Amino acid sequence: QQPVQSPQAVILREGEDAVINCSSSKALYSVHWYRQKHGEAPVFLMILLKGGEQKGHDKISASFNEKKQQSSLYLTASQLSYSGTYFCGTRNSGYALNFGKGTSLLVTP
Amino acid sequence: NAGVTQTPKFRILKIGQSMTLQCTQDMNHNYMYWYRQDPGMGLKLIYYSVGAGITDKGEVPNGYNVSRSTTEDFPLRLELAAPSQTSVYFCASATSVRQETQYFGPGTRLLVL
Numbered sequence: 001q002q003p004v005q006s007p008q009a010v011i012l013r014e015g016e017d018a019v020i021n022c023s024s025s026k027a028l029y030s031v032h033w034y035r036q037k038h039g040e041a042p043v044f045l046m047i048l049l050k051g052g053e054q055k056g057h058d059k060i061s062a063s064f065n066e067k068k069q070q071s072s073l074y075l076t077a078s079q080l081s082y083s084g085t086y087f088c089g090t091r092n093s094g095y096a097l098n099f100g101k102g103t104s105l106l107v108t109p
Numbered sequence: 110n111a112g113v114t115q116t117p118k119f120r121i122l123k124i125g126q127s128m129t130l131q132c133t134q135d136m137n138h139n140y141m142y143w144y145r146q147d148p149g150m151g152l153k154l155i156y157y158s159v160g161a162g163i164t165d166k167g168e169v170p171n172g173y174n175v176s177r178s179t180t181e182d183f184p185l186r187l188e189l190a191a192p193s194q195t196s197v198y199f200c201a202s203a204t205s206v207r208q209e210t211q212y213f214g215p216g217t218r219l220l221v222l
Binding site for chain 2: 002030032034040041042043044047087089091095096097098099100101102
């Protein structure tokens with residue numbers, strides 16, 4: 001079951017904040033966030049396990065609402081290097097991750 | 110420590126031809142995955158493996174086959190290539206399911222004409 005990401009695309013100026021959402025119609029065991037730059041492989045950002053935890057990495061953080069089956073990725077004080085496509089991957093059970101279609105983020109000077 | 114390596118980087122196939130995409134990891138990971146990525150569609154799981162000798166189908170397995178004879182290698186075989194298999198293929202590996210960080214290879218860009 002592919003999770004739904006929103007928005008599809010966002011354009012920011014350096015220093016602005018952004019929120020990317022990921023929702024699933026099925027109960028989630030975990031949510032994984034990846035960033036992919038054009039022509040490159042996806043790179044792991046963070047994983048959130050069920051329990052409603054929130055994590056942070058530098059100025060990028062994420063939350064996971066298990067009851068709502070939603071996760072949000074927060075990018076604060078965006079930098080040019082944040083540009084790329086962000087994917088959420090969700091695990092319902094078993095071994096497979098289901099990835100969303102991605103959110104394209106462009107940070108401009 | 111090279112991580113996950115994939116060969117070739119790019120390949121053009123004619124319809125009906127076959128080929129094997131190679132994937133090797135040197136991190137002693139049990140879990141390995143093959144994804145295809147089409148523009149604007151995210152990553153779709155083709156096959157995965159939880160250890161040597163154990164493989165299972167993902168979301169889009171038709172037209173592909175895999176084998177896992179060693180921990181390090183997880184080749185993906187395309188039989189009778191079709192234009193619909195034009196895509197970018199990524200191999201990934203992970204150490205465990207619960208605290209899973211999937212490490213991706215650089216990808217193979219395949220064009221079927």
